[in-house]
Amino acid sequence: MTDTLAVADGLVLTPAFDVVEADVLVDADAGTVIEVGPDLAAAADETLDAAGGLVIPGLVNAHCHAAMTLLRGYADDEPLDTWLREHVWPVEAALTPDDIRAGTELALVELIRSGVTAFADMYFAVEEVAAAVEAAGIRARLGHGVVTVGKDDEAARADLEESFAVAERLDGAADGRVRTAVMPHSLTTVADDLLAETADRARDADVPIHFHLNETPDEVAPIVDEHGVRPSAHADELGLLTDSTFVAHGVHTDPSEFDVLAERGTSVVHCPASNMKLASGMAPVQAMLDAGVPVALGTDGAASNNDLDLFDELRDAAMLGKLAADDAAAVDAETAFRMATAGGAEALGIDAGRIAAGANADLAVVDLDAPHLTPAHDLVSHLVYAVRGSDVRHTVCDGRVVMRDRDVLAFDEAAVRERAQEHAVALVARAEE
Ligand SMILES: CSC[C@H]1O[C@@H](n2cnc3c(O)ncnc32)[C@H](O)[C@@H]1O
Numbered sequence: 001m002t003d004t005l006a007v008a009d010g011l012v013l014t015p016a017f018d019v020v021e022a023d024v025l026v027d028a029d030a031g032t033v034i035e036v037g038p039d040l041a042a043a044a045d046e047t048l049d050a051a052g053g054l055v056i057p058g059l060v061n062a063h064c065h066a067a068m069t070l071l072r073g074y075a076d077d078e079p080l081d082t083w084l085r086e087h088v089w090p091v092e093a094a095l096t097p098d099d100i101r102a103g104t105e106l107a108l109v110e111l112i113r114s115g116v117t118a119f120a121d122m123y124f125a126v127e128e129v130a131a132a133v134e135a136a137g138i139r140a141r142l143g144h145g146v147v148t149v150g151k152d153d154e155a156a157r158a159d160l161e162e163s164f165a166v167a168e169r170l171d172g173a174a175d176g177r178v179r180t181a182v183m184p185h186s187l188t189t190v191a192d193d194l195l196a197e198t199a200d201r202a203r204d205a206d207v208p209i210h211f212h213l214n215e216t217p218d219e220v221a222p223i224v225d226e227h228g229v230r231p232s233a234h235a236d237e238l239g240l241l242t243d244s245t246f247v248a249h250g251v252h253t254d255p256s257e258f259d260v261l262a263e264r265g266t267s268v269v270h271c272p273a274s275n276m277k278l279a280s281g282m283a284p285v286q287a288m289l290d291a292g293v294p295v296a297l298g299t300d301g302a303a304s305n306n307d308l309d310l311f312d313e314l315r316d317a318a319m320l321g322k323l324a325a326d327d328a329a330a331v332d333a334e335t336a337f338r339m340a341t342a343g344g345a346e347a348l349g350i351d352a353g354r355i356a357a358g359a360n361a362d363l364a365v366v367d368l369d370a371p372h373l374t375p376a377h378d379l380v381s382h383l384v385y386a387v388r389g390s391d392v393r394h395t396v397c398d399g400r401v402v403m404r405d406r407d408v409l410a411f412d413e414a415a416v417r418e419r420a421q422e423h424a425v426a427l428v429a430r431a432e433e
């Protein structure tokens with residue numbers, strides 16, 4: 001017999017951005033929505049109370065380094081290059097797989113508590129990341145991040161091979177909730193011959209590619225100087241841009257690059273908080289969307305954000321998008337929310353981002369009963385400009401409840417926090433020894 005879950009008595013955000021009074025009936029075994037409509041709760045095996053709430057598609061955080069929660073607040077107020085080379089990379093050199101497990105579990109608690117049901121992660125010790133995701137119950141597109149600058153040929157080769165080995169080994173883990181990608185860090189931190197090899201092998205293995213692109217002017221100038229073309233054109237020459245490729249940031253991307261990205265169907269993951277904090281710049285989000293570039297939303301790591309609340313990102317994206325375009329109508333609420341849901345699902349190549357019969361049952365219930373959400377003229381406006389991650393009451397992924405009444409079911413939250421605190425302190429002590 002089918003195991004069913006009814007998300008009952010709430011309002012539901014439809015794919016057309018209408019808000020309707022309805023229950024959502026879920027096939028918990030198949031992990032899909034059976035029906036959206038009135039009075040579906042009576043026949044269900046289990047009920048999730050959505051009264052006074054809005055049922056939304058689960059959010060997709062399309063660019064993250066989850067275990068960097070361990071470095072939250074460790075090195076603030078620095079620009080990207082100094083931050084990475086003088087602070088972050090020396091500490092990351094001392095990371096152990098156990099550290100990464102502890103930091104990732106903390107990230108998962110934070111993600112689930114803010115309604116995220118899928119994320120992309122570029123980091124190390126990906127087996128640990130995958131095991132944590134399996135336990136948490138959400139979806140992820142995971143990859144081993146490759147950096148070859150400063151490495152000899154043997155070490156660079158080993159890094160690249162690890163990226164492909166991880167992609168093959170872990171794809172489909174956690175009953176298919178874990179998918180993989182190969183993840184060269186960026187065009188300036190991985191050698192060109194290895195980037196070209198990555199593109200060839202990824203195409204043959206049918207595995208997506210994810211990398212940082214045009215985050216700062218320092219990632220643009222060396223490419224233009226050396227190759228005489230913009231970074232997106234160079235990435236395309238290397239064969240890196242396809243419709244399953246997704247790139248992070250795209251801040252310093254010019255109109256000629258919009259055309260390349262749009263033509264290839266490559267998604268850009270906008271990370272507004274990280275871009276503001278590291279003073280990287282303002283991504284031309286509305287211009288990219290107008291040119292047909294698919295745009296998703298990400299937090300980047302917690303060390304450059306400093307949290308993993310995608311509702312913060314929604315607000316930042318709408319605000320910064322207007323500033324970048326010098327137009328208050330740019331990146332409106334519906335546009336921003338699409339980036340955090342259907343746009344993220346498209347970037348990650350997963351079926352998510354909408355609540356409809358047959359779709360994956362990945363959703364969150366946002367409590368509307370709060371002073372900062374009163375009055376309720378426009379709930380899509382609220383989702384982008386006023387809701388906070390802490391307003392999420394329940395999170396459901398793959399038809400299973402992963403947070404009920406703000407209790408993340410897979411983890412003992414206090415224990416996760418304590419473990420992360422201990423690992424963070426010991427890690428920094430080791431690195432600074
Ligand atoms: C090789 S694993 C991923 C690598 O990326 C680093 N990282 C974190 N945030 C950023 C960012 O905004 N731009 C570029 N690189 C970043 C992280 O520390 C890991 O070393």
Ligand SMILES: [Zn+2]
Nearest residue numbers: 212248300301
């Ligand atoms: Zn990043």
